[in-house]
Each structure stands twice: as C-alpha cells, then as structure tokens.
Amino acid sequence: MNGEHIPVLLGHVIDNLVGAGSRLFIDATIGGGGHAYHILERYKDIRVIGIDIDKDALEIAQRRLWLFKDRVTLVRGNFRDLKAILKTRGVSSFDAILFDLGLSTYQLMGNRGFSFHSEGPLDMRMDQREKLTAYDVVNRYTYGMLYSILKNFGEEKKASRIARMIVEERKKKPIATAEALSSVVCKVKKRRGRIHPATQTFQAIRMEVNNELHNIEAGIHGAIDMLLPGGRIGVISFHSLEDRLVKNIFRNSPGLLIHTKKPIAPDMVEVRNNPRARSAKLRIAEKI
Numbered sequence: 476m477n478g479e480h481i482p483v484l485l486g487h488v489i490d491n492l493v494g495a496g497s498r499l500f501i502d503a504t505i506g507g508g509g510h511a512y513h514i515l516e517r518y519k520d521i522r523v524i525g526i527d528i529d530k531d532a533l534e535i536a537q538r539r540l541w542l543f544k545d546r547v548t549l550v551r552g553n554f555r556d557l558k559a560i561l562k563t564r565g566v567s568s569f570d571a572i573l574f575d576l577g578l579s580t581y582q583l584m585g586n587r588g589f590s591f592h593s594e595g596p597l598d599m600r601m602d603q604r605e606k607l608t609a610y611d612v613v614n615r616y617t618y619g620m621l622y623s624i625l626k627n628f629g630e631e632k633k634a635s636r637i638a639r640m641i642v643e644e645r646k647k648k649p650i651a652t653a654e655a656l657s658s659v660v661c662k663v664k665k666r667r668g669r670i671h672p673a674t675q676t677f678q679a680i681r682m683e684v685n686n687e688l689h690n691i692e693a694g695i696h697g698a699i700d701m702l703l704p705g706g707r708i709g710v711i712s713f714h715s716l717e718d719r720l721v722k723n724i725f726r727n728s729p730g731l732l733i734h735t736k737k738p739i740a741p742d743m744v745e746v747r748n749n750p751r752a753r754s755a756k757l758r759i760a761e762k763i
Contacts (some may be wrong), residue, residue: 476688477484477605477706479637480695480750481748481749481751482509482510482513482575482757483534483575483577483711483745483751483752484711484741484745484752484755484757485509485513485738485747487713488510488709488757489510489514489517489575489700490597491707491734491739491759492571492603492670492710492725492759493514493518493521493570493571493707494570494571494706495518496570496604497518497519497570497571497706498520498521498522498570498573499522499523499525499566499570500518500521500522500569500570500571500573501519501523501524501525501526501557501561501569501571501572501573501698502523502524502525502559502572502573502575502580503526503551503554503572503573503574503694503698504526504527504531504554504573504574504575505525505526505527505532505533505536506508506527506529506535506575507532507535507536507539508525508535508537508540509539510535510573510575511523511540511547512539512540512543513663513734515540515546516544517663518688521546522546522548523540523543523547523548524547524548524549524550524561524564524566524569524741525540525547525548525549525550526549526550526551526552526554526557526560526598527549527550527551527552528551528552528553528554528601528602530551530603530719531604532709532728533679534550534587536549537549539584539631546639548564550613550737551731553602553690554600554690554694554695555689555690555694555697555698555750556628556697556744557694557695557697557698557701557710558629558700558701559606559734561701566701567701568682568701568702568706569701569703570702570703570705570708571575571702571706571708572702572706572707572709573708573709573711573743574682574691574694574695574708574709574710574711575711575727576687576691576710576712576713576717577713577751577755578681578712578713581624583655587627587679587705589669589677590653591614591653591654591655591657591671591677592639592654592657593652593653593654593672594652594654595611595652595653596608596610596651597609597650597651597652597653597655597656597708598610599677599681599684599685600684601685602684602685605684605685607683607684608684609656609680609681609684610649610651611673612624612642612680612683612684612748613641613645613650613656613680614645614649618638618639618642621637621638621641621642621729622634622635622638623640623677624680624682625637625638625675625676625679627679628678628679628682628683628716629675629678629680629682630714630715630716631675631679631712632677633663633664635659635662637664639674640660640663641656641659642664643733644659644660646688653677654728655674655759656673656677656680657671657677660673661673662671662677663699665749666762669750674698678714682716686737687717688716688717691717691720691721692720692724695708695710695721695724696724698731699724699728699730699731702762703762704762704763705761705762705763706759706762707734707758707759707760707762708731708759708760708761708762709755709757710758711755711756712738712754712755712756712758713754713755714754716736718756718758721758722738722758725758725760728760729763730762730763731760731761731763732760732761732762732763733758733759733760734759734760735758735759735760738756738757738759739756739758739759740756740757741753741756742758
C-alpha cells in the first residue's frame with residue numbers, strides 16, 4: 476500500500492500532552508503509529524500501549540515502531556472498552572492518552588469504501604469482525620432511517636433529497652461501491668470549493684456503521700477515570716459533531732482542568748503539507 480500517514484498536530488501533541496516525567500502513554504487510536512513514533516523518539520523512558528480496532532493498522536504500526544519494540548505493546552480492541560483492555564494487562568492508571576478520531580491514510584487507500592473513489596465493496600467497517608457494513612445501511616435502511624442518519628450524524632442540509640435519491644437509485648440496482656454512492660449524492664449536490672459533495676453523507680454512514688459517537692463517549696469517560704492526577708487527555712476530532720461531544724464531556728467532568736478553551740487547529744504550513752489536517756481540532760484537559 477503506497478502513501479504514509481502524516482500525524483496531525485504532531486508538535487502540539489508532543490509538547491502539550493506528554494511531559495518529561497510521563498512513564499506510560501496510551502495511544503487509543505494508534506493507526507499507523509505516527510504520533511507514537513515521535514513520542515517514543517523524544518521521551519526515552521516512556522512506554523506506549525497502542526490500541527486499534529483495525530487489524531491492518533496494527534500491522535503497519537508494528538513495522539513502523541519496530542525500533543522501539545521493547546517499549547511498545549499493541550492491542551487489537553475498541554477504545555470504548557479501554558478500561559477492560561488495560562486492566563487485563565495489569566494497567567490501572569496512566570500519564571497521558573490520545574484519541575485521534577480521523578481516518579488514516581491506510582484506511583482511505585485500503586479499498587474498503589472509505590474513499591469517494593473506491594471501486595471496492597461499500598464496507599466502511601473499521602473492525603472487520605463487525606457485521607454491519609455501509610452496504611447494509613445504504614441498501615437496506617428505510618428512507619426515514621437514512622434521513623435521520625444524514626441529518627443527525629452528517630449535519631447534511633440536503634438529507635431528505637439525498638436519502639430519497641439513494642432509495643430511488645437502489646431500486647434499479649444495489650449501490651455496491653463507494654464510487655457508486657458518491658455518484659448518487661452528486662446528483663443532488665454539486666461541488667463547491669474543495670469539499671467533496673459526498674463528504675457529509677460518507678461521514679454519517681461511517682459513523683452509523685462504527686457506532687462512533689457512543690464509542691467516543693465511552694472511551695473518553697473511561698480514560699478520565701484511569702488518568703493519573705496531573706496526567707493529560709487529548710482528543711483530535713475532525714468535524715463539529717465530534718468536537719461538540721468532546722467539549723461537553725470535558726466541561727461536565729469536574730475532575731478536569733481544561734487547557735484548550737478553544738481547540739488547537741493546524742496552521743497554514745501544516746495544512747499546505749497535509750491537506751487532510753485542515754479540519755482537525757485538538758482539545759486537551761488535565762486530571763486534577
């Protein structure tokens with residue numbers, strides 16, 4: 476697979492999330508291991524536990540982090556089960572944790588239906604062990620269910636028209652690929668600027684397939700419970716629905732000191748070098 480995933484907001488994560496005294500860092504979404512690699516490189520005494528539900532991502536992370544293998548443990552699991560995953564490995568607390576909620580380059584290039592131009596199966600499962608796929612959502616959900624997902628998860632203003640178009644098109648033949656779904660959406664929405672017309676539709680369906688909002692809430696609450704006093708939690712989100720959820724969890728957790736009243740966003744240089752970073756927002760809080 477070509478292309479290397481570039482970790483988003485890397486400098487801010489290294490400088491503001493992990494400290495010289497940190498001994499255990501949890502990367503709850505290790506992906507290709509980008510953030511973890513640079514943290515291990517800078518902090519020579521730190522150990523990392525990297526969690527991901529994507530088997531392919533863990534294989535890539537293992538290769539990338541091979542140099543630090545004595546300080547790295549990789550686990551396949553869903554961060555919603557963070558507390559159980561760590562407790563089975565004898566871990567009851569840690570110094571810092573990062574949730575990077577974005578798709579990795581490897582997922583976008585992996586022909587699993589995440590990319591608008593993918594001709595592979597319309598899948599979108601981050602964990603291939605799960606049963607529900609994007610194909611099931613697109614071809615079997617009722618109009619009302621599709622409308623609700625597009626409106627609530629995608630915040631799509633044209634949710635009604637897109638849901639109706641999907642229902643009409645699948646009567647002719649199943650919508651079997653990401654490229655086919657993208658084409659259906661483009662019959663309703665035209666491109667304006669750099670944002671692809673199907674962005675919000677794909678976001679909504681992916682969130683439904685992977686039960687993302689529930690998982691985020693469960694994972695962050697679990698992380699806050701296990702974080703050591705003085706330890707920090709960082710969450711990188713990529714759209715407003717996620718960011719609002721993170722902001723509200725932080726605000727409503729009395730044991731947290733919020734370090735980012737406004738989320739940290741990438742500067743122009745980072746966006747130029749990594750266009751996928753343009754919508755990233757990092758929020759950091761500290762356990763008190």
